[in-house]
Amino acid sequence: MTTELRIRFFVDDEAVSRLHTEAFGGDFSVDPWRARLERHSKSWVGAFAEDRLVGFVHAVWDGGRHAFLLDTAVALDHQRQGVGTTIVAxxxxxxxxxxLEWLHVDYEPYLDSFYRGACGFTDTGVGILRLN
Incomplete structure (x- = not known):
């Protein structure tokens, strides 16, 4: 099955919310993705298989030359098929x-081979602080 990439596509809040819940777990609720992306993100990419959203990623930005990659998600039945690497690229x-000049990303150690290996990010030893 082939996937079609769409950059800065018209966002269906329910479709992104379903994919996000599938990829990250938790209780399903429809979140205001379209409004968030239009307000805070420089770009977003979706992968679609027969008009079903099967991959998603976006980058928030500082209004200048820096962006931060967030919410890389791939449907379970499309994982390990190159969808994640393709949407990030x-x-x-x-x-x-x-x-833009810089793209930052945070990720857990088990995703190192994806972000550093497949996507080409450099390890910078960044820190993270949980606020709640």
Whole structure:
């Protein structure tokens, strides 16, 4: 099955919420993705299989040259097929074309081979602080 990439597509809040819940767990609720992305994100990319959203990623930005990659999600039945790598690469290309200079990402150690290996990020030893 082939997937179609869409950059800065018209966001269906329910579809992104369902994919996010499938990928990250938790209780399903429809979140205001469209409003969030339009307000805070420089770009977002979706992978669609027969019009079903099967992959998603976005980058929030500081209004200048820095962006931060968030919410990389791939439907369970499409994982390990290159969808994640493809959507991250498309996002990177779109951010480069927009003139951004830096893209940051946080991830848990088990995702190191994906972000550093497949996507080309450099380990910078960043820190994270849980606020709640």
């Amino acid at each position: 498309a996002l990177i290309d779109d951010l480069r074309a927009a003139g």
